Amino acid sequence: MPPTSSPSLFDLPEPEPEKPAVEPVRPVAAPVAAIKASEPVAAPAGTTGYSASSIEVLEGLEPVRKRPGMYIGGTDERALHHLFAEVLDNAMDEAVARHAKLIKVELDAEGFLSVQDDGRGIPVDPHPKHPGKSALEVVMTVLHSGGKFSGKAYETSGGLHGVGVSVVNALSDQLEVTVWRDGFEWHQSFSRGLPQGGLEKRQPSKKRGTLIRFRPDAEIFGTGVAFKPARLFRMTRSKAYLFRGVEIRWTCASERIVDATPETAVFHFPNGLADALVERIGELETVTPTFSGRVERKGEAGAVEWAVTWSPIGFGEADGFVQSYCNTVATPDGGTHEAGFRAALVKGLKAYGELSNEKRAAIITAEDVIANAGALISVFIRNPEFQGQTKDRLSSPEGQRLVEALLRDPFDHWLTESPKQANALLGFVIDRAEDRLKRRKDKEVQRAAATRKLRLPGKLADCTRQAAEGTELFIVEGDSAGGSAKQARDRATQAILPLRGKILNVASATADKLRANIELSDLALALGVQPGNRFNLGDLRYERVIIMTDADVDGAHIAALLITYFYRVMPEVVREGRLFMALPPLYRIQAGSLSEYARDDAHRDELLATTFKGRKVEIGRFKGLGEMMASQLKETTMDPKKRTLARVTLPESEDEIADLVERLMGKKAEPRFDFIQQNARFAQADLDL
Ligand SMILES: Nc1ncnc2c1ncn2[C@@H]1O[C@H](COP(=O)(O)OP(=O)(O)OP(=O)(O)O)[C@@H](O)[C@H]1O
Ligand SMILES: [Mg+2]
Numbered sequence: 001m002p003p004t005s006s007p008s009l010f011d012l013p014e015p016e017p018e019k020p021a022v023e024p025v026r027p028v029a030a031p032v033a034a035i036k037a038s039e040p041v042a043a044p045a046g047t048t049g050y051s052a053s054s055i056e057v058l059e060g061l062e063p064v065r066k067r068p069g070m071y072i073g074g075t076d077e078r079a080l081h082h083l084f085a086e087v088l089d090n091a092m093d094e095a096v097a098r099h100a101k102l103i104k105v106e107l108d109a110e111g112f113l114s115v116q117d118d119g120r121g122i123p124v125d126p127h128p129k130h131p132g133k134s135a136l137e138v139v140m141t142v143l144h145s146g147g148k149f150s151g152k153a154y155e156t157s158g159g160l161h162g163v164g165v166s167v168v169n170a171l172s173d174q175l176e177v178t179v180w181r182d183g184f185e186w187h188q189s190f191s192r193g194l195p196q197g198g199l200e201k202r203q204p205s206k207k208r209g210t211l212i213r214f215r216p217d218a219e220i221f222g223t224g225v226a227f228k229p230a231r232l233f234r235m236t237r238s239k240a241y242l243f244r245g246v247e248i249r250w251t252c253a254s255e256r257i258v259d260a261t262p263e264t265a266v267f268h269f270p271n272g273l274a275d276a277l278v279e280r281i282g283e284l285e286t287v288t289p290t291f292s293g294r295v296e297r298k299g300e301a302g303a304v305e306w307a308v309t310w311s312p313i314g315f316g317e318a319d320g321f322v323q324s325y326c327n328t329v330a331t332p333d334g335g336t337h338e339a340g341f342r343a344a345l346v347k348g349l350k351a352y353g354e355l356s357n358e359k360r361a362a363i364i365t366a367e368d369v370i371a372n373a374g375a376l377i378s379v380f381i382r383n384p385e386f387q388g389q390t391k392d393r394l395s396s397p398e399g400q401r402l403v404e405a406l407l408r409d410p411f412d413h414w415l416t417e418s419p420k421q422a423n424a425l426l427g428f429v430i431d432r433a434e435d436r437l438k439r440r441k442d443k444e445v446q447r448a449a450a451t452r453k454l455r456l457p458g459k460l461a462d463c464t465r466q467a468a469e470g471t472e473l474f475i476v477e478g479d480s481a482g483g484s485a486k487q488a489r490d491r492a493t494q495a496i497l498p499l500r501g502k503i504l505n506v507a508s509a510t511a512d513k514l515r516a517n518i519e520l521s522d523l524a525l526a527l528g529v530q531p532g533n534r535f536n537l538g539d540l541r542y543e544r545v546i547i548m549t550d551a552d553v554d555g556a557h558i559a560a561l562l563i564t565y566f567y568r569v570m571p572e573v574v575r576e577g578r579l580f581m582a583l584p585p586l587y588r589i590q591a592g593s594l595s596e597y598a599r600d601d602a603h604r605d606e607l608l609a610t611t612f613k614g615r616k617v618e619i620g621r622f623k624g625l626g627e628m629m630a631s632q633l634k635e636t637t638m639d640p641k642k643r644t645l646a647r648v649t650l651p652e653s654e655d656e657i658a659d660l661v662e663r664l665m666g667k668k669a670e671p672r673f674d675f676i677q678q679n680a681r682f683a684q685a686d687l688d689l
């Protein structure tokens, strides 16, 4: 449409000068003029030659030959056999619509595949929208042409895009259509989608039906590529199971057969999917007889057919299988109908469990029900939606609703009519569920063990010895003390974990808070244990856990917090005597070349009265571990040969323990400190190592 013919935009009255906001409407003509001007417009590098003429519109069946993958999922063997599926689906749609009863499939010696049905025949009269062309030619050469859009000619059909047979036509080097209808035989040939002459009206005939005979194009699929009789045979047979009202005859030229595929066969299965399942399970022992049936929706189009049983030893290669179909089209990737099937089974079985007072039924999931099931399920719905032209997955929400609704009653019935089979199934599925839970638990434990091995906190300076025996973890206060301790340690057996700042007060924190605390979770990680009820003393990565804090109020507080943490969260560590406190000295007393360390005031006085008696001494007080030289720290506190450790022990009775915790963690700092001083430092120092 030329711009000037648009009255709304371009015929606006001149804007009034005081309303410049409307201004942008006017200059529209200017850029157009600029484009028309002959000044060369420099094209940025790489875009040369990319202009309107680069944009192609593919006509007719060209897009199919250019991009076959979009229509048949590729050009491999699976895609090749999909051509057969398209033609067979169309014949089957005629059968399901009750217009055809017999379908003949034949692979001949020249590699032509024929599919013939005795249905209505593709209409041959001139198409109202394509003058000079028959409906048959339109169907064969125009994408998205078909009789399955409105639901008038077919109720539930596998065909829905109007693409299938035209795609087969486009990808065949030769394709012939023969139609019997309106009292005559009709014929038209095509090559690579192009008509080779018009529709030919042949001799009068009373027959009805359609015959499509075609050979896939080697230009598309590669030379030497051919249909595999065994695969065609399987596809043909499984189609026959899906509709009881059809007979399919199979013929294959003997020179094409390379395996045990029969040359001829007749497929007709009055019991539908139940027959298919019987054939599939053979001699296999099953948990229950097959549960199968077919239900049609009342009042409108829609039906479900199914057959399912359970095998304790699996079905051949797999533990179980579910094969699903919609409007006789196989949906190997499942979809909504399978989801509905699972839901119906698990809900029904759980309800039965409740009814029969089997509490364990509560744990079963759809996965437990289906894992060892062999199931075939086929639905018929109007206007199905699939993913893509190869229809591998059903996506209509209708699929789930229909299957769940139609399966509910028959399954309830089946369960209640024979408690023996129902209980057998329920017991079997509960076993599966319990197995699953156990496996998950084992896995969790394994995973936890693996993470413990792999993930140690970054700030841990671990010892090199792998076994716990003879090793020690020093929990130290702050990074500077951590630095000294790292220098002073014996790398082989002593590990250092510096804690930053005060740890959480365990006595008043919630379990969630405890778990979230980084310092504490790092500590558990370093120890290799899981705090709480999954604690296992065997996991403890060190023989001794040693709390090493400064000999001041803060240090005492941190030590108290840690002791409380161990007592609360992993009491076994304390009970088994694996928790210790280091006893760093408070004073250094020096007289000339003689020097000694004093643990505390009393020890200092004692030394002054003995070793240093009558000498002029220098007394230094350590403010913290970080202040000590590494060699001093080693000598006084860490070296197993020289140091003193206090083992943390628990009082005998529960009351005393409660009292201890209360005193350690009470609000006032002073009694806490005293307690540590008196009990940890002196009273238990007799447990030295
Ligand atoms: N064997 C047949 N008998 C009668 N009509 C047929 C037969 N095969 C094809 N047709 C007609 O040709 C139309 C086009 O078929 P085509 O396979 O291209 O598309 P479709 O089946 O409608 O949809 P889809 O692309 O999903 O297969 C059909 O809708 C149907 O009306
Ligand atoms: Mg079709």
Ligand SMILES: [Mg+2]
Residues within 6 Å of the ligand: 138, 139, 140, 142, 143, 144, 145, 146, 162, 163, 164, 165, 166
């Ligand atoms: Mg078509």
